[in-house]
Amino acid sequence: MTTTRPDTPPPEPPAPAATSAGSTPVSERALAPDLARGMMLLLIALAHVPWFIYDAPAGLAMLHPDQGNLADRIAQVASLVVVDARTHTMFGFLFAYGIGQMYARQKAHGTRDEDARRILRTRHLWMLAFGAVHALLLWQGDIIGTYGLIGLLMVPLFLHRTDRTLKVWTAVLLAVGALFTVLSVLATLAAPAGAPGVDAAGLQRASIAETGYLLSALIRFPTWVFGLGSGLASLALPTVFLIGLLAARHRFLEDPERHLPLLRRVAVWGIAAGWVPGLVLGLQHVGVLDPVYGPAVAAVHFYTGIFTGVGYAALFGLLAHRLAGRRGGPSLPVRGLVALGRRSLSGYLAQSAVFAPLLAAWGLGLGVHLSSWSAVLVALGTWLLTVLAAYLLDRAGRRGPAEVLLRKLTYRKPVRRRRPVAEHAG
Numbered sequence: 001m002t003t004t005r006p007d008t009p010p011p012e013p014p015a016p017a018a019t020s021a022g023s024t025p026v027s028e029r030a031l032a033p034d035l036a037r038g039m040m041l042l043l044i045a046l047a048h049v050p051w052f053i054y055d056a057p058a059g060l061a062m063l064h065p066d067q068g069n070l071a072d073r074i075a076q077v078a079s080l081v082v083v084d085a086r087t088h089t090m091f092g093f094l095f096a097y098g099i100g101q102m103y104a105r106q107k108a109h110g111t112r113d114e115d116a117r118r119i120l121r122t123r124h125l126w127m128l129a130f131g132a133v134h135a136l137l138l139w140q141g142d143i144i145g146t147y148g149l150i151g152l153l154m155v156p157l158f159l160h161r162t163d164r165t166l167k168v169w170t171a172v173l174l175a176v177g178a179l180f181t182v183l184s185v186l187a188t189l190a191a192p193a194g195a196p197g198v199d200a201a202g203l204q205r206a207s208i209a210e211t212g213y214l215l216s217a218l219i220r221f222p223t224w225v226f227g228l229g230s231g232l233a234s235l236a237l238p239t240v241f242l243i244g245l246l247a248a249r250h251r252f253l254e255d256p257e258r259h260l261p262l263l264r265r266v267a268v269w270g271i272a273a274g275w276v277p278g279l280v281l282g283l284q285h286v287g288v289l290d291p292v293y294g295p296a297v298a299a300v301h302f303y304t305g306i307f308t309g310v311g312y313a314a315l316f317g318l319l320a321h322r323l324a325g326r327r328g329g330p331s332l333p334v335r336g337l338v339a340l341g342r343r344s345l346s347g348y349l350a351q352s353a354v355f356a357p358l359l360a361a362w363g364l365g366l367g368v369h370l371s372s373w374s375a376v377l378v379a380l381g382t383w384l385l386t387v388l389a390a391y392l393l394d395r396a397g398r399r400g401p402a403e404v405l406l407r408k409l410t411y412r413k414p415v416r417r418r419r420p421v422a423e424h425a426g
Contacts, residue, residue, distance in 0.1 A: 031330070032253035032320035033101075034341030036313055037094055041340060041347045041386065043087045045379035046079060048141060048351065052359035052367035053375055054209040060294040061285045063204060064372065071373035077282035079372075081275050085302045088143060089309025092237045093244040095147045096154075097313075100248020103159065117159070123410040124151035130345075130406070135224030136217055139352040140207050142224055144345070146231040153232070154241050166246045173239040177303055180235070184299040213362040236306050243310055253313070256321040263314045263321075270311025274304040336387045339394035346400030347386040354382045 050063045059066030061084070064076045099120060106116035124147075131145020158166060207220035231237050252259050277300045284291040323330050330338065340347050359367035359378070370378065393400065399407075 030254035030320070031324060031338065032256060032317045033094060033097060034338045035320055035323075035334065036090070036253075036316035037341035037344040038337035038339070038347075038387070038390075039316065039341075040087060040090055040094065040312075041344060041351070042380070042383045043083050044091070044348065045351050045383045046083045046376060047087045048139075048355065049359075049370075049375040049379040050079065050372065051141065051204060052208055052355060053370050053372070054205045054361060055368045056371075059285050060291050061281055061298065064285060066285075068372050072371050073286045075372040075376050076285060077279070079376075080282035080285060080301070081278035084278070085305035086274060086308045086312065088231075089236055089240045089305050090312045091143065091309075092147065092150070092240040093247070093310050093313050095151070096241040096244025097248045097253065099151065099155065099159075100245050101254075104248070117155070119410060120155050120159075121152065123406065124148040124155070126406055126409045127151065130402075131224070132221075134349060134352065136221045138356040140220040140223040141204070141227065142352075143231075144348070145224070146228055146237065149228055150232065150237055150241055154238060154245075158242060158245060163246060163249065166242050170239060170242045170246070173235050173242070174306070177235045177239065177306070181299050181303040185296040188295040188299065189293070208356075208360045208367070211361045211365075216360070216362045234302075236302070239306055240309055244313075247313075253317045253320070256317040260318070260321065263317045266314035267311050267318060270307040270309075270314065272311075274301070274308025274311070277301040277304055335394070336391040340387050340390035343390045343393065343400030343403055345406065346402040347390060349402055350386050350389070351382055354385075 050065075053063075053065055056065035056067070058064065059076075061076070061080055064079065065072070068076065102123075103116055103120065106119060107113070111119075127148030128145045129148075131142045131148060134144060135142040158169070161169075203223065207216040207223060210216040210219060247253070250259070252263065256263055277297055280289065281294065281297045281301045283289040284294045284297060323334060355378075357363035359365075359370070361368070390400070
């Protein structure tokens with residue numbers, strides 16, 4: 001017969017199943033990440049719309065036409081300086097930052113570590129599925145699936161690593177990327193003059209220029225699959241992922257007032273590092289500078305996009321700090337940007353839902369009538385429509401439809417919270 005001492009505490013019941021922390025309530029969201037995501041979607045629209053000028057011969061800088069009037073040339077140079085090779089790295093930084101925020105919030109609500117990691121894994125698997133559907137139906141340049149794949153690979157490797165480990169691996173990836181860039185520059189300089197190169201513009205525009213929708217899908221999907229691998233192989237996205245994860249741990253965007261000197265340095269030097277080669281490449285593209293070394297400059301331009309993307313994020317951290325001190329709260333335009341940032345997945349998909357059917361040859365084919373400056377107007381108009389739609393949804397207290405779907409798929413399985421440690425007298 002078993003006896004129980006009077007002072008022995010009763011056995012603890014099993015930890016109850018509980019819903020996860022879910023997505024962050026609007027009142028608890030930091031301004032800077034959402035503001036950055038909202039503005040980033042304009043840069044993404046500006047980066048994607050030149051792909052749809054599918055009937056114009058491409059110039060030195062891949063997808064930009066090799067001709068145009070003064071307004072077109074200004075648009076091309078501005079895009080090369082400010083937009084191209086910057087949006088994917090800024091988006092990658094914010095993606096990793098969001099992972100850090102999500103994981104910290106799950107842990108703060110008592111979610112067990114294995115369940116928090118499962119939630120992230122489920123979310124990234126569904127992002128990969130979203131990207132596959134997006135690519136098959138509309139857009140071969142989808143980035144959602146690429147980030148989902150990076151999350152699946154990088155989270156198990158680095159989520160629980162120390163700050164020192166993250167910094168060391170960031171330095172390693174930057175060094176390897178710099179080495180690849182140097183080798184690419186040397187190979188370009190050593191190539192004989194007039195040697196044929198890869199028609200990158202033709203490959204990227206193939207599905208857009210195809211008049212049959214089903215055939216365009218057959219071209220579009222393999223192009224996207226190839227892009228999944230190239231997104232990892234370039235090392236730019238894994239690098240900014242580590243930087244974003246480290247920044248989230250120290251709340252660089254939630255608490256910018258604690259990091260103002262560093263944010264200023266990152267914004268100034270990071271943006272300058274990318275804008276200088278971007279300006280050189282832009283002037284080569286329009287013929288102001290000799291384009292003979294254009295491919296070499298393009299390699300440097302792509303590599304420095306790492307620093308510019310992070311610099312943009314730091315700039316929005318500084319801007320959020322400035323806006324937080326204003327009386328009366330953010331202005332109407334800022335509230336619209338933030339509303340779109342909170343619905344960035346829906347906003348991103350909405351751009352494809354506008355661009356592809358209207359501009360691609362398998363749709364209305366209006367892209368054949370665009371030039372660089374008019375394409376900018378299309379991108380700007382589309383983005384403004386998404387800002388308005390997001391603002392109206394925000395006023396109505398509704399999330400974006402893509403966010404609702406992803407959230408339901410991610411959190412459909414209940415989690416178990418950590419049991420509190422029992423305190424009793426010995």
